[in-house]
Amino acid sequence: MTSPNPILIVGSMAFDDLELPSGVFPNTVGGSATYSAFACSALAPARVVAVVGTDFPEALVGSLAARGVDTTGIERAAGKTFRWAGRYDADLCGRTSLDTQLNVFADFRPKIPAAFRSTPLVMLGNIHPALQAEVLDQMDAPKLVVADTMNFWISGEPKTLAALLKRVDVLIINDEEVRELSGVHNIRKAAAAVRALGPKHLIIKRGEHGALLFNDGGIFAVPGFPLENVVDPTGAGDSFAGGLIGYLATQSLDAPLQPSTLRRAMIHGTATASHCVEAVGTSRVATLTSDEVEGRVREISALFAID
């Protein structure tokens, strides 16, 4: 096996004030880039482009670097780090955003270091689609672009998002977002409509119910892993994306990705996300090993093995 390909991850780094059924956890380090980078670093080397404020702990950046993540693209700006506060329901299925302070993230314009521009895999976290496009504009010719987005951009920036989607290979969104993006309720028809906008592979996240993959290989359904203890769902989607792209980075990128490769990547994403939610914040993904990912991959595969 050859060494895994490097992955460029662009997204947010943040402080989250979490109100969970198990307690209140203020100032928890979060953000899409943080979760994705920790998650994928179990499988492949990541390079992060993000912005933090002067209040962000250097030790956290150090713990990313200690896992082989290239943190030289993390800009430290004058001001405070992006902050989000949320309260989860008792059953952890729903959550309410209590507060969002963009802080230094408000003026974030991703600058891709020269050494990062030839990175073959790119993970575009959920930021303004114009910024996602700016990232791609700075890259040489990535072999695979994975992107996340959300309702806020789907309704607020439809044209910018539509232009971006033509440049995306794998789009990862949830049920509601695929319905809003397509204007179609039926999930199968909605998926076909979204794929017609550009992404060859569409992944629909369904929380505890797992995820669906739509591509030329048909439909693939990976179940959620039924855990005995779910502690904190924050970052599950970003960890899913990190595990997914981390697995893809271990595969050859010289030919178009096979549907079966994406199917295996889906299981790796699910395995990674299932670890993430077992502890508060990034504490679990920050120490996740490839053996632990592969162990959970086997448990998930057993969920749909007949014999």
Added chain:
Amino acid sequence: MTSPNPILIVGSMAFDDLELPSGVFPNTVGGSATYSAFACSALAPARVVAVVGTDFPEALVGSLAARGVDTTGIERAAGKTFRWAGRYDADLCGRTSLDTQLNVFADFRPKIPAAFRSTPLVMLGNIHPALQAEVLDQMDAPKLVVADTMNFWISGEPKTLAALLKRVDVLIINDEEVRELSGVHNIRKAAAAVRALGPKHLIIKRGEHGALLFNDGGIFAVPGFPLENVVDPTGAGDSFAGGLIGYLATQSLDAPLQPSTLRRAMIHGTATASHCVEAVGTSRVATLTSDEVEGRVREISALFAID
């Protein structure tokens, strides 16, 4: 392959007044026994014990009989047939019960004809657990008992239901019911608690998200089949049960059921239910063939095949 074993089905036969996004369908023939019998008759011979009123169409009974269903246990009582009225949400995910008239079903006491008492498989539809027990009391020694129940009996008849569960091999309920029955929210812990009450095999229905099976073989997750057109979810659970027990009836019952046999049965149940919801009422299951079930089984199996 030997001939399939016969299946005794006890449950309701009814008229449903359905308000669907596609239109209003009054006087639609329904009921748990009707759906399960039509569904399982694609795979194995069913024997029905139920009660209808003088208003129930003889032609419908004839169409069951034409599919090899033994209808001699369907009692015709003076009065009106059980009637339910419901309105579905625009997305077909939720529904509101508008009216329930028990009518002749209020005094239903299942009488198992002598010729039915040695039937090896028994499907106990969702009726009072005391009546479900009366059915088993009248049977010689069924090799497999499958049962459904609901929140109404879980909260209202906990002791009677607990006694019944000790006699049930396969219990089929939904997420909310397994949580209420166990008093535990986490689905994995709740499943273990319910299995400790008696059922060796617990199936948790999750609507469009598929179903989970918990038994000594571990956990099996079958995805819902993403349909292009869902018309009427009424009877999906009863059709699932019919397809499941219909498949089990084709297997040897001389040894304890293998976990893998239950896994295949889950896929057959899902296949059958996915056909059911493609048309109003029982119209689709009433003509369902084993080839159509097996075709959908292959489509569902492809949803979780890696290569």
